[in-house]
Amino acid sequence: MGEVSRKSKKPLQVNPFKLSQPMGAALAFLGVDRCMPLMHGAIGCTSYTKVYYTRHFAEPIAIQTTAVSDVTAILDGGDYSIVESVKNITGKVTPSLIGLHTTGLTETKGDDIRAVAGKIDFPLVHVNTPDYEGGLESGWALATRAMIEQLVTPTESIDDDKLALLPHASLTPVEVEKIKEFIASFGYEVLALPDLSTSLDGHLGEKQAALSGGGISVEQIRGLADAGLVVTVGDSMQGCARALLEKNPFVRHLHFRHLGGLEATDALAARLMKETGVERPQPPIARWRKRLQDAMLDGHFSLGQTRVLVVGEPDQLAGFCQALNEAGARVAVAVSTVDSPQLETIPAAKVLVGDLEDAENLRDEYGLIVGNDHAEALARRFGKALVLRGFPNWEQVGNQLKNDVLYEGGAYFLFEAANAATALREHKEGH
Amino acid sequence: MTPKPKIKDLLDESACAHNKTRKTACNAPTPGATTGGCAFEGAQITLFPYADAAHLVHGPMTCLGASWETRATKTGWEGRDLTQVGFTTGISTKDVVFGGEQKLLDAIGYIVERYAPEAVFVYATCVTALIGDDIDAVCRHAEGKHGVPVVPVHAPGFVGSKNLGSRLGGEAALAGLIGTAEPEEATPFDINLIGEYNVTGDMWQYSHLLEELGIRVLSTLSGDGRIARIRTAHRARLNVIVCAKSLVSLTRKMEERYGIPSVSLSFYGKRDTSAGLLAIAEALGDAELVARTRRLVAREEAKLEEKLKPYREVFRGKKAVLNTGGNKSWSIASALQDLGIEVVATAVKKATEADREKAREHLGEKGVLMMNPGAEQSKIIDETGAHLLLAGGRSLYTAIKKGIAFADVNQEKKKSYGGYGGLLNLAEDLKNALENPVFTNVARRAPWEK
Ligand code: SF4
Numbered sequence: 001m002g003e004v005s006r007k008s009k010k011p012l013q014v015n016p017f018k019l020s021q022p023m024g025a026a027l028a029f030l031g032v033d034r035c036m037p038l039m040h041g042a043i044g045c046t047s048y049t050k051v052y053y054t055r056h057f058a059e060p061i062a063i064q065t066t067a068v069s070d071v072t073a074i075l076d077g078g079d080y081s082i083v084e085s086v087k088n089i090t091g092k093v094t095p096s097l098i099g100l101h102t103t104g105l106t107e108t109k110g111d112d113i114r115a116v117a118g119k120i121d122f123p124l125v126h127v128n129t130p131d132y133e134g135g136l137e138s139g140w141a142l143a144t145r146a147m148i149e150q151l152v153t154p155t156e157s158i159d160d161d162k163l164a165l166l167p168h169a170s171l172t173p174v175e176v177e178k179i180k181e182f183i184a185s186f187g188y189e190v191l192a193l194p195d196l197s198t199s200l201d202g203h204l205g206e207k208q209a210a211l212s213g214g215g216i217s218v219e220q221i222r223g224l225a226d227a228g229l230v231v232t233v234g235d236s237m238q239g240c241a242r243a244l245l246e247k248n249p250f251v252r253h254l255h256f257r258h259l260g261g262l263e264a265t266d267a268l269a270a271r272l273m274k275e276t277g278v279e280r281p282q283p284p285i286a287r288w289r290k291r292l293q294d295a296m297l298d299g300h301f302s303l304g305q306t307r308v309l310v311v312g313e314p315d316q317l318a319g320f321c322q323a324l325n326e327a328g329a330r331v332a333v334a335v336s337t338v339d340s341p342q343l344e345t346i347p348a349a350k351v352l353v354g355d356l357e358d359a360e361n362l363r364d365e366y367g368l369i370v371g372n373d374h375a376e377a378l379a380r381r382f383g384k385a386l387v388l389r390g391f392p393n394w395e396q397v398g399n400q401l402k403n404d405v406l407y408e409g410g411a412y413f414l415f416e417a418a419n420a421a422t423a424l425r426e427h428k429e430g431h
Numbered sequence: 432m433t434p435k436p437k438i439k440d441l442l443d444e445s446a447c448a449h450n451k452t453r454k455t456a457c458n459a460p461t462p463g464a465t466t467g468g469c470a471f472e473g474a475q476i477t478l479f480p481y482a483d484a485a486h487l488v489h490g491p492m493t494c495l496g497a498s499w500e501t502r503a504t505k506t507g508w509e510g511r512d513l514t515q516v517g518f519t520t521g522i523s524t525k526d527v528v529f530g531g532e533q534k535l536l537d538a539i540g541y542i543v544e545r546y547a548p549e550a551v552f553v554y555a556t557c558v559t560a561l562i563g564d565d566i567d568a569v570c571r572h573a574e575g576k577h578g579v580p581v582v583p584v585h586a587p588g589f590v591g592s593k594n595l596g597s598r599l600g601g602e603a604a605l606a607g608l609i610g611t612a613e614p615e616e617a618t619p620f621d622i623n624l625i626g627e628y629n630v631t632g633d634m635w636q637y638s639h640l641l642e643e644l645g646i647r648v649l650s651t652l653s654g655d656g657r658i659a660r661i662r663t664a665h666r667a668r669l670n671v672i673v674c675a676k677s678l679v680s681l682t683r684k685m686e687e688r689y690g691i692p693s694v695s696l697s698f699y700g701k702r703d704t705s706a707g708l709l710a711i712a713e714a715l716g717d718a719e720l721v722a723r724t725r726r727l728v729a730r731e732e733a734k735l736e737e738k739l740k741p742y743r744e745v746f747r748g749k750k751a752v753l754n755t756g757g758n759k760s761w762s763i764a765s766a767l768q769d770l771g772i773e774v775v776a777t778a779v780k781k782a783t784e785a786d787r788e789k790a791r792e793h794l795g796e797k798g799v800l801m802m803n804p805g806a807e808q809s810k811i812i813d814e815t816g817a818h819l820l821l822a823g824g825r826s827l828y829t830a831i832k833k834g835i836a837f838a839d840v841n842q843e844k845k846k847s848y849g850g851y852g853g854l855l856n857l858a859e860d861l862k863n864a865l866e867n868p869v870f871t872n873v874a875r876r877a878p879w880e881k
Contacts, residue, residue: 010541011520011534011537011538011540011541012487012518012519012520012521012534012537012538012541012542013495013517013518013519013520013521014516014517014518015499015516015517016492016495016496016499016517016519016521017496018492018496018521019492019496019497020491020492020493020496020497021492022493023493023496023497038463041557041588042469042557042587042588042589043460043465043467043468043469043588043592044468044469044470044471044472044493044494044557044588045469045493045494045588046465047466047467047468047469047472048468048472048493048494048497048498049493049497050466051497051501052497054824058824060824060825064463064464064465065460065462065463065465066462066463067459067460067461067462067463067465068557068589069459069460069589069590069591070589070590070591071459072459072589073557073561073589080462081462082462084461084462084463085462085463085464086463087463088461088462088463088464089463089464092464103493103557104490104491104493104527104557104558105557105558105561105588105589108527108558108561108562109561130491130524131491131492131493132491132492132522132523132524132526132527132558133523133524135492373500374499374500374517377500377515
């Protein structure tokens with residue numbers, strides 16, 4: 001583990017790749033079937049979020065705004081704009097849930113959304129997500145926790161075959177699906193909250209959607225407390241597990257900081273074996289483990305000569321850095337959007353909370369970048385190799401099917417990283 | 432206690448009491464039933480293409496985090512292009528409680544020192560406007576300290592729509608930049624291009640023609656713009672508003688203040704491009720220039736016709752339904768007609784009264800102006816046997832269901848459709864769409880489905 005610097009000395013952010021809490025919360029609500037995220041703020045935040053995810057997932061995105069204006073900003077405590085919004089939304093479509101969350105504006109003016117929500121006679125979850133705190137990952141986690149706290153029915157009974165999976169914000173739809181399948185192969189019925197694997201996985205639906213489609217159902221959320229096991233992936237989701245444990249003291253909790261690379265996947269498999277008494281996982285899992293080992297060997301030569309910059313949300317960062325490190329790549333710099341306990345564990349020479357200007361200042365220390373669209377300009381300008389990962393990726397299609405976790409995704413990821421590094425080296429030597 | 436004012440009443444009155452006939456169009460956005468960007472976004476779009484200026488967003492993360500590097504506003508600026516750089520004070524809880532003015536001042540200093548911009552635009556956003564940061568004072572102070580223009584932009588999102596924001600962006604340029612420097616030389620054919628943001632290089636589709644005619648673009652607001660040039664904009668002979676209603680009040684003020692007349696036009700499609708060039712020449716009032724322009728237009732049209740020949744075959748007898756917003760409802764329609772495609776319907780739901788009139792002119796008596804395109808378009812496709820649907824991504828399913836070709840016209844553009852050259856790009860894209868088997872292939876049933 002390298003040095004960790006958590007505090008920027010700069011009075012601003014230059015080329016930030018951080019995203020806001022309200023955006024994270026909206027995304028979490030999109031993982032619930034027929035849910036309408038309702039952002040309590042002025043129209044722009046919602047519009048940006050909608051356009052942003054529409055372009056990233058290349059899917060229609062359902063989300064609404066309470067449209068706070070200069071008048072309501074001063075005179076309304078949320079009663080008018082929220083109640084009016086619910087009326088207008090439910091006048092047109094019938095969501096199974098409304099996911100009400102705040103923005104910096106409505107937090108600053110101090111709206112008591114809990115009180116307003118109490119007056120609304122419609123299934124609704126409310127959560128405070130000021131955008132001057134936290135980021136995408138924490139917004140996602142806060143919304144998930146709110147859903148657990150406000151929807152899940154307390155119980156003391158346990159269904160040993162049922163497992164609740166709480167994935168962090170940066171796991172792609174197909175990654176959530178793969179994790180569900182992996183766990184299910186040990187005999188569990190797996191319910192993910194939120195579940196983007198069935199809502200934003202890019203399958204061709206029958207018609208254009210006015211609401212999110214697929215995802216976990218509200219009924220399933222309500223009944224989540226009898227799951228024998230709750231599995232969290234990502235440190236940001238710890239609070240969500242605690243909330244579920246409050247609903248049922250007999251639920252047991254397994255935590256994984258991430259599921260990137262061999263060691264982490266081994267740990268998951270080992271725990272599931274122990275829980276279930278299964279002695280050998282299903283054949284495909286064993287086969288993919290061998291393939292991952294093979295990928296590590298095949299890739300080690302290129303990756304071993306490569307120093308890497310990884311930028312991302314903390315939980316995502318932890319997974320990538322671990323996978324790269326296991327195959328011999330040295331992570332020179334890891335830049336995180338926000339602070340997190342994860343940062344202590346990341347195997348990188350330098351770990352910092354910062355922006356892409358910070359990454360640019362350290363540009364002599366790496367040759368390969370793993371990061372989002374915004375890192376592309378950096379890669380282009382200084383001739384670095386680039387593996388595009390994280391939000392946003394508007395340059396490429398197929399983001400929902402990018403799989404980097406567990407044995408299988410780990411193998412694909414290492415191949416891609418090794419090939420990118422090799423291509424760049426050959427390109428440079430060819431000059 | 433005085434009774435609380437009824438918010439609904441206030442909202443109805445606040446905007447446009449003068450405009451009785453179209454009151455609804457001016458109303459505040461409806462909670463829970465609104466799409467579209469905020470004023471901040473509009474202001475940023477308007478000023479952002481100044482590549483030698485820094486754009487500092489004073490607010491929390493949503494405002495900038497989701498908006499930088501989103502538009503391909505191309506610039507010819509050599510060296511570091513600041514449109515590729517996102518700056519934000521990224522205010523935190525502490526700033527919300529204690530105020531963000533010192534941080535803002537420090538941030539401006541940081542930018543000036545390290546990025547040496549020709550100017551700094553400082554955007555107020557919802558939170559910083561609400562906590563009452565005195566952006567004007569900070570900007571004034573910083574300007575004195577650093578000796579470059581530091582221009583406050585007062586368009587926090589909650590004041591209104593993207594459109595209003597564009598207007599406020601223009602106002603900021605007028606208040607802070609226009610008229611603050613003199614041009615090295617003046618020509619009788621100096622113009623300002625207003626409302627052209629050079630998205631995907633649209634402006635470059637016709638700027639070389641202006642140059643050939645001897646018309647000089649003195650400054651732009653703000654496509655491929657330069658701060659030094661917009662400061663001299665008050666010396667132009669003519670303001671040319673390109674496809675942008677929102678900046679009319681700016682040009683009106685420039686007329687009052689500096690006596691600069693203006694023309695409003697569009698550079699989409701062959702006819703509009705030709706008409707636009709001629710309108711500029713005529714407004715500049717020089718007979719020789721008008722004659723020159725006529726010759727150039729004739730030459731360019733002939734050249735274009737030659738290149739369009741192979742496409743005309745493909746487009747013969749083809750009908751299109753157009754579902755988009757604002758001035759696109761007629762400007763793209765016009766371009767389609769130039770290609771020989773019949774436009775049987777266009778959406779005018781999000782268009783202004785003037786845009787609706789224009790759409791009516793372009794489509795003629797038979798053409799349908801759709802007020803509720805989501806519901807109407809599929810019926811019209813059936814009735815007219817249209818071959819092509821041009822719309823935003825959400826309408827893709829309509830096209831697949833009807834088994835017709837689809838082109839996404841709302842997607843963040845990558846390719847220019849402006850000017851004569853852009854019409855060729857449009858032709859190529861539509862040809863590809865019409866010939867693409869994907870629309871019928873994805874509609875195919877699986878072997879196990881009935
Ligand atoms: S609505 Fe306000 S807070 Fe939201 S993006 Fe616009 S300016 Fe920023």
